[in-house]
Amino acid sequence: xxxxxNTTLLxxxxxxxxxxxxxxxxxxxxxxxxxxxxxxxxxxxxxxCIPSKALIHVAEQFQxxxxxxQGSALGINVSAPxxxxxxxxxxxxxxxxxxxxxxxxxxxxxxxxxxHGWAKVVDGKTVDIEGADTRIQCEHLLxxxxxxxxxxxxxxxGGPIISSTEALAPKALPKRLIVVGGGYIGLELGIAYRKLGxxxxxxxxxxxxxxxxxxxxxxxxxxxxxxxGIKLYLKHSVEGFDAGTHSLQVRDPNGDSLQLETDQVLxxxxxxxxxxxxxxxxxxxxxxxxxxxxxxxxxxxxxxVWAIGDLAxxxxxxxxxxxxxxxxxxxIAGQHREFNPTAIAAxxxxxxxxxxxxxxxxxxxxxxxxxxxxxxxxxxxGRAMTLESKSGFVRVVARRDNHLIVGWQxxxxxxxELSTAFGQSLEMGARLEDIAGxxxxxxxxxxxxxxxxxxxxxxxxxx
Numbered sequence: 208x209x210x211x212x213n214t215t216l217l218x219x220x221x222x223x224x225x226x227x228x229x230x231x232x233x234x235x236x237x238x239x240x241x242x243x244x245x246x247x248x249x250x251x252x253x254x255x256c257i258p259s260k261a262l263i264h265v266a267e268q269f270q271x272x273x274x275x276x277q278g279s280a281l282g283i284n285v286s287a288p289x290x291x292x293x294x295x296x297x298x299x300x301x302x303x304x305x306x307x308x309x310x311x312x313x314x315x316x317x318x319x320x321x322x323h324g325w326a327k328v329v330d331g332k333t334v335d336i337e338g339a340d341t342r343i344q345c346e347h348l349l350x351x352x353x354x355x356x357x358x359x360x361x362x363x364x365g366g367p368i369i370s371s372t373e374a375l376a377p378k379a380l381p382k383r384l385i386v387v388g389g390g391y392i393g394l395e396l397g398i399a400y401r402k403l404g405x406x407x408x409x410x411x412x413x414x415x416x417x418x419x420x421x422x423x424x425x426x427x428x429x430x431x432x433x434x435x436g437i438k439l440y441l442k443h444s445v446e447g448f449d450a451g452t453h454s455l456q457v458r459d460p461n462g463d464s465l466q467l468e469t470d471q472v473l474x475x476x477x478x479x480x481x482x483x484x485x486x487x488x489x490x491x492x493x494x495x496x497x498x499x500x501x502x503x504x505x506x507x508x509x510x511x512v513w514a515i516g517d518l519a520x521x522x523x524x525x526x527x528x529x530x531x532x533x534x535x536x537x538x539i540a541g542q543h544r545e546f547n548p549t550a551i552a553a554x555x556x557x558x559x560x561x562x563x564x565x566x567x568x569x570x571x572x573x574x575x576x577x578x579x580x581x582x583x584x585x586x587x588x589g590r591a592m593t594l595e596s597k598s599g600f601v602r603v604v605a606r607r608d609n610h611l612i613v614g615w616q617x618x619x620x621x622x623x624e625l626s627t628a629f630g631q632s633l634e635m636g637a638r639l640e641d642i643a644g645x646x647x648x649x650x651x652x653x654x655x656x657x658x659x660x661x662x663x664x665x666x667x668x669x670x
Contacts, residue, residue, distance in 0.1 A: 208340075209340050209341065211341075211344060212320075212342070212343045212344070213344045214343060214344075214346075215346050216240070216345060216539055217239075217242070217345035217347070217349070218232075218240070218241045218349040219242050219326045219328075219352055219485065220516075221241055221243030221310075222248065222249020222250060222251055222525075223248070223249060223252075223516070224249075224351040224516035224531060224532040225241060225516075225532065226241065226248070226310050226313075226314065227528075227533055228349055228531075228535055228536050229532075230314060232319070233316075233318050233319045236540075237536065237539055239320070240320045240321075240322060240343055241320070242324060242326045242334070242336060242343070244324060244325040246307055248303075248307045250354070253307065255371070256525055257303055258300075258375045259371070259392075259396065260556060261299035261302055262295070262399050263395060263399045265298070265299070265403070266398070266399035267402060269288060269404075272285060273288055276288060290404070292377055292378075292379060292380055296376055300376075322343075324336040324339045328485060328486040328487060329342075329486075330489060331490055331509050331510075347511045348512045348513070349532075350487070350512065350515075350518055351514070351516050351532065352481040354518070355478060355479065357476050357477045359387070359445065359474055359476060361446060361447045362387065362472060364474065366450070367448070367469070368471075369471055369472070371396060374473050381471040383405065383407075383408075384397070384470065385409075385471070386400075387445055387472060387473065388410075388474065388476040389416040389439070390417065390419065390475065391419075391555040392478075393475035393476075394416060394428070394555070395557055396473060397473070398431075398558050401435050401436065407435075408437065408438040408440060409439050409440065410443050410445060410455070410457055410467075412442065413441070413442070416428065416429060416441070417555065420563060420567075421569055424561060424563070424616055424618050427598045427618050427619070428557050428558075428559060428561065430598065431557075431598070435558075440459075440465075443457045443458065443459055444457065446458055448472060453469060453470065454466040480498045480517055480519075481517070490507075490509055490512060492507045492512070495519075496520065498517075498520030498521075499514040499520075501514050501515075504534070504544065504545060504546065505519070505531050505546060513535045515528055515535060516532070524551060527551050530546070530548065548634070549565070549634045550565040550629075551564075552564045552629060552630050554626055558620075559596065559598055559599050559622070560620065560622045562616065562617045562626045563616050564614065564629035564630055565604070565612075565613050565614035568602075568604055571613055576606055576613065577606070577608065578604050578613065579603075579604075579606075580603070580604050581602070581603050581662045582601060582659055582662070583670065584597075584600045585597055585601075587670055588654060589650040589654075590651050591619065591652060593650065594620055596619060596620035596621075598618075598620075599617065599619025599620070601616075601617045601622075601655040602615070602616045603615055603642075603660055603663055610640060612632055615632070617655075621652060624652075625653060628656060639663050639664050642657060643661045654669075
């Protein structure tokens with residue numbers, strides 16, 4: 208016999224958006240049920256952000272050790288290292304396990320009922336759990352089903368054709384890997400595999416790698432990719448895979464066909480909202496392209512049905528989903544909130560790393576703003592030198608009339624950690640004088656932030 212559960216808030220999806228919404232709702236005393244068909248933590252914790260950063264760290268450590276085995280400028284010499292990829296994957300899985308266990312403990316602490324199973328929407332107040340003979344009635348329905356990898360019809364997954372999910376849990380390393388897609392996912396993994404010893408090629412349909420970022424910002428990454436020996440096939444389109452010859456068929460800019468031999472092909476051409484397989488159609492919600500249309504409070508076109516994170520389209524970032532989830536819980540609790548951040552940082556963990564917060568010079572120009580654009584190179588930063596990483600820069604974009612900062616960008620080793628300072632300065636409405644006049648600790652990479660602001664004002668100290 209089917210059991211019926213009643214709750215104030217029902218959340219479908221236990222990724223960063225869903226579980227944060229549930230924790231916050233629990234803190235606010237809202238009766239909450241969270242339904243998740245796979246592991247808590249979603250793509251981010253299990254097959255995305257966290258495992259990819261773990262693999263990137265393994266790759267970096269292995270490459271550094273190999274570098275020292277060839278006699279380094281630092282005077283460190285070691286014998287040539289070997290890699291046990293099984294042990295590396297085990298270590299990565301250990302981190303994922305600790306984090307997902309932590310999420311489960313937090314949900315339990317805040318009295319959130321977690322149901323493991325696949326949700327099937329009946330209507331805006333009713334959801335069935337497949338195979339559990341359970342129906343849940345709710346006042347508020349929060350949709351947080353995330354996104355999934357975009358597949359290419361001419362490259363069906365299976366065998367040598369893999370997605371980022373398989374790339375993050377290798378049983379063995381391929382001798383040769385071709386990455387289809389030169390965006391952040393493809394490049395992060397391509398660089399990691401190259402450092403782990405694979406021969407890597409990247410096929411990208413656009414005329415440059417990381418096409419979502421501007422050319423000046425991606426130049427240091429391009430130089431690094433070439434230095435690592437990664438082959439680039441830009442403005443090349445993929446036609447298919449020949450299993451007999453183990454080769455990827457691509458077409459070059461002139462229309463000629465090429466056969467690229469490889470052991471594995473990693474398809475990393477982006478992600479799309481996860482709208483299929485859970486009867487979302489039953490709600491007949493308004494769409495925005497392939498994503499759900501939401502307003503400034505994450506409400507869909509149906510009253511008391513909310514949507515957050517990747518399901519609601521770009522930017523598909525875990526930290527955006529978390530902020531939205533927290534807000535929806537507070538709205539349901541009767542608080543007055545709106546989702547209108549000044550900026551959401553986008554970070555790319557390539558080598559070197561990239562950060563974009565707020566408007567780029569091109570975006571400021573397109574918005575009709577007259578701006579000062581100023582950058583400070585890490586080549587003139589003491590801390591960068593001591594880290595053997597002099598490539599890259601920090602760039603600031605500020606209005607010429609009142610010096611209000613509208614954007615920050617950086618490329619360099621470890622610049623992901625500068626994203627917090629960038630975000631705070633934009634949220635707090637900082638002007639160039641505020642940043643230039645704040646004493647920055649020496650020696651740190653953050654000094655380049657102050658110097659970029661000083662240079663915009665016409666008096667950089669170390670340039």
